[in-house]
Amino acid sequence: MSLLTTLHAARRGITVASEGINIVGHNTANATTDGYSRRDMTVTTMYPLYRNGAWLGQGPNRASFTRSADSFVDQNMISTAGSQQYSKEAFDVLRMIESKLSDSTPGSMIESYREFTESMRNLTNEPDDPNLRDLVVVYANRFTNSINEAAEFAVDIKDSLRTDMETTMSHLNDKLSTVANLNKRILATGGSISAGDLQDQRDLVIRELAEVTGVTVRFSPDGQANVYMDGHVLVQNENYREMEYYEDSNGDPQIAVRTDAGRITVTDELQGRFGGRLNAYEKVDEMLSSLNDWATQFVSDFNTIHQAGFDEGGNTGLDFFTVNSISPASSITVDAGILADSSTIAVAGALNAVTGFPDAGDRDVLDLLIALEDSATYGSTGVYTARQELTNIYTSIAVQVREAQDNYDLQSMRMEDINELRASISGVNLDEEAVKLMEYQASYEAASRVISVTNMLLGQLMDIV
Amino acid sequence: MLIRSTLFSRLSYMSRENTELGSQLQDVQKQITTGKRLVRMSEEPWTVSQIHQLREETSVQSVFKDSANLATTLLSQAENGLSQSLNVMSRLKELAIQASNDTYSLEDLSNMAEEVENLKERVLNLANTEFNGRYVFSGTAYDTPPFDSTYTYAGTTTEVSVDVSTSAKAEVGFDGSDVFQGSVDVFAAIDNLLTGLNTDDSTLIRGAISDFDDVFDQMANYITRIGAETNISEDMYEVATNIEIGLSQRLSAVEDVDAAEALTRFSMLQNQYQINLQLTTKMRGMSLFERM
Numbered sequence: 183m184s185l186l187t188t189l190h191a192a193r194r195g196i197t198v199a200s201e202g203i204n205i206v207g208h209n210t211a212n213a214t215t216d217g218y219s220r221r222d223m224t225v226t227t228m229y230p231l232y233r234n235g236a237w238l239g240q241g242p243n244r245a246s247f248t249r250s251a252d253s254f255v256d257q258n259m260i261s262t263a264g265s266q267q268y269s270k271e272a273f274d275v276l277r278m279i280e281s282k283l284s285d286s287t288p289g290s291m292i293e294s295y296r297e298f299t300e301s302m303r304n305l306t307n308e309p310d311d312p313n314l315r316d317l318v319v320v321y322a323n324r325f326t327n328s329i330n331e332a333a334e335f336a337v338d339i340k341d342s343l344r345t346d347m348e349t350t351m352s353h354l355n356d357k358l359s360t361v362a363n364l365n366k367r368i369l370a371t372g373g374s375i376s377a378g379d380l381q382d383q384r385d386l387v388i389r390e391l392a393e394v395t396g397v398t399v400r401f402s403p404d405g406q407a408n409v410y411m412d413g414h415v416l417v418q419n420e421n422y423r424e425m426e427y428y429e430d431s432n433g434d435p436q437i438a439v440r441t442d443a444g445r446i447t448v449t450d451e452l453q454g455r456f457g458g459r460l461n462a463y464e465k466v467d468e469m470l471s472s473l474n475d476w477a478t479q480f481v482s483d484f485n486t487i488h489q490a491g492f493d494e495g496g497n498t499g500l501d502f503f504t505v506n507s508i509s510p511a512s513s514i515t516v517d518a519g520i521l522a523d524s525s526t527i528a529v530a531g532a533l534n535a536v537t538g539f540p541d542a543g544d545r546d547v548l549d550l551l552i553a554l555e556d557s558a559t560y561g562s563t564g565v566y567t568a569r570q571e572l573t574n575i576y577t578s579i580a581v582q583v584r585e586a587q588d589n590y591d592l593q594s595m596r597m598e599d600i601n602e603l604r605a606s607i608s609g610v611n612l613d614e615e616a617v618k619l620m621e622y623q624a625s626y627e628a629a630s631r632v633i634s635v636t637n638m639l640l641g642q643l644m645d646i647v
Numbered sequence: 648m649l650i651r652s653t654l655f656s657r658l659s660y661m662s663r664e665n666t667e668l669g670s671q672l673q674d675v676q677k678q679i680t681t682g683k684r685l686v687r688m689s690e691e692p693w694t695v696s697q698i699h700q701l702r703e704e705t706s707v708q709s710v711f712k713d714s715a716n717l718a719t720t721l722l723s724q725a726e727n728g729l730s731q732s733l734n735v736m737s738r739l740k741e742l743a744i745q746a747s748n749d750t751y752s753l754e755d756l757s758n759m760a761e762e763v764e765n766l767k768e769r770v771l772n773l774a775n776t777e778f779n780g781r782y783v784f785s786g787t788a789y790d791t792p793p794f795d796s797t798y799t800y801a802g803t804t805t806e807v808s809v810d811v812s813t814s815a816k817a818e819v820g821f822d823g824s825d826v827f828q829g830s831v832d833v834f835a836a837i838d839n840l841l842t843g844l845n846t847d848d849s850t851l852i853r854g855a856i857s858d859f860d861d862v863f864d865q866m867a868n869y870i871t872r873i874g875a876e877t878n879i880s881e882d883m884y885e886v887a888t889n890i891e892i893g894l895s896q897r898l899s900a901v902e903d904v905d906a907a908e909a910l911t912r913f914s915m916l917q918n919q920y921q922i923n924l925q926l927t928t929k930m931r932g933m934s935l936f937e938r939m
Contacts, residue, residue, distance in 0.1 A: 213653070277689075293702075296703055299706070303710040307713065307809050308717075534803065541788040543788070543805075543820055569703055573696050580689045580695050584689045584690075584692050598660075598663065602652075602656055605653050606651040606652065611654070612934045
């Protein structure tokens with residue numbers, strides 16, 4: 183027996199207990215830290231000493247610090263985060279469009295179209311009434327303004343999406359570089375407690391990347407994280423490849439992985455904020471294109487008939503609306519002549535041979551203009567009326583918002599589940615930590631008492647000498 | 648069932664639930680304050696087309712109602728003008744019959760001629776009946792009086808109609824030349840009578856009597872027509888009103904909120920929200936650390 187061996191064993195007990203208390207402190211202090219994975223300490227017994235024909239225990243030994251994490255759950259959480267952001271972003275953008283179209287508000291596109299057609303029908307009662315004519319101009323103007331606003335809003339959204347992608351790109355590449363750098367440091371620090379902290383930090387950065395672009399990750403057994411975009415490597419151990427933004431020949435935004443050989447476009451596979459925005463971008467583009475087609479056809483049909491009519495001054499060949507072919511929905515407007523003077527609305531079908539002016543009650547052309555409302559020639563299949571085609575634009579946005587919302591709800595539910603699963607594996611349970619704290623405290627106290635007793639015995643031995 | 652649950656996952660669960668409840672509360676609140684069941688069209692995209700269609704139909708019917716109203720007013724003016732013209736015609740015929748008896752002196756005939764002159768002016772004024780600047784016997788040129796001081800027709804021969812339903816029209820402006828100068832020209836007939844009276848020409852006077860009978864028939868026909876047009880307008884006004892009510896009921900069924908249901912839902916959500924808030928604050932003390 184050696185009292186000194188006992189003393190050393192107790193000292194080791196104190197060391198291990200204080201390290202345990204440190205772990206409990208680290209865990210409880212980080213209990214609310216985003217992405218934190220609980221630390222555990224593995225303790226084994228020291229190899230015993232053989233003295234004088236007997237094995238002497240040497241106390242405990244802290245074998246390792248472990249980070250409680252399940253790489254499969256973490257990988258899934260990161261990809262789910264990308265899908266969740268995708269649906270959230272698509273929903274947010276489409277919701278903005280929906281509120282801009284604002285179906286029932288006076289002044290919205292559909293309502294002002296209705297007001298415009300109603301004002302024309304009112305004019306049939308007294309085609310020469312200047313007040314009724316003025317109202318037609320007022321509502322026509324309000325209607326074209328509402329189309330301009332909807333179209334310009336769509337264009338603004340497209341621009342802001344482009345700018346967001348372009349300006350975020352360098353920030354994203356910084357993040358990729360950070361992941362690669364952290365991989366390197368994690369490998370260098372081995373199994374120390376700081377390796378776990380670095381892993382937590384790195385995983386948070388990867389999650390941010392996933393939330394923006396929808397990258398996926400694979401963790402290797404040595405603690406390294408490899409990041410992929412649509413199967414293409416972005417980060418492998420300490421190496422990374424940058425992403426880049428460019429616009430294709432149509433001016434549409436594209437995202438690519440930059441390689442030595444050039445670039446690999448991954449736009450269609452993007453998830454996360456970018457993917458969601460691009461999805462919304464396509465929907466906005468479709469809406470804008472439908473609106474442009476609508477405006478072009480509407481102006482052409484309306485003007486063709488209007489040109490055949492006569493205004494109060496006996497003039498003919500007049501346009502009611504003007505539009506340019508580059509951006510019809512943004513440019514549709516009431517003709518300046520009509521805006522300035524409502525008597526130039528050409529509602530009459532003929533001139534009175536005697537007076538040289540149209541008769542007050544001649545509304546032959548007005549009737550044709552009103553009949554246009556029932557002409558089902560709109561839409562790609564040409565089976566909708568002008569109003570029905572506008573309704574189609576509304577319905578299509580409403581359906582897309584609904585889809586995006588349902589998808590967002592679904593992804594959020596998945597995210598909640600996976601968050602709870604992760605918390606059950608990696609989260610800090612305060613009760614558990616409190617119990618551990620009690621255990622380490624008791625162990626520390628007991629080891630201290632052993633040291634004190636051994637010390638007393640050694641003192642008594644020394645006194646004998 | 649999860650093996651381990653942490654205080655923080657429980658708290659963040661409560662936080663998410665409260666956010667969700669808060670957003671549901673806000674939606675119901677909006678429904679109650681706006682009276683609309685559908686706050687956003689994406690809530691029920693399949694109703695968008697129906698709502699737009701109903702609103703458009705309501706707008707169409709409201710114009711038909713206005714048109715029918717206008718038609719009734721204009722037609723009553725036209726009817727009034729013609730009824731009074733008939734009275735004048737009766738008086739003219741009466742005078743002509745009197746004058747055709749040879750017992751009147753030249754002075755009597757001259758007095759009669761004076762009255763006939765006045766009655767002619769009266770017919771002119773009645774032929775120029777207008778409502779709010781709109782002449783009912785000018786055809787489509789209803790902004791100009793149909794007859795000028797020379798009794799020449801200045802209107803058009805095209806009748807004016809307003810649309811009182813998708814298929815029905817009501818004629819509201821008539822061809823004055825046909826009404827007053829159709830098979831017999833009322834002013835020419837009166838002139839004949841005048842000449843007859845002034846020259847004591849009994850043939851002319853008797854001729855005028857027969858003309859007045861024709862004019863009378865001519866105008867009575869128009870009064871019948873106007874009556875029929877008025878019936879159409881009144882009927883169509885009723886029809887449009889009924890359709891409008893039906894449409895507004897359908898629209899209301901689609902987009903309006905049931906207030907009682909919404910208020911009950913609001914109270915339920917509010918209770919749930921308060922329970923959740925209490926639960927959240929109670930969770931704070933549930934840790935062994937609190938007892939160490």
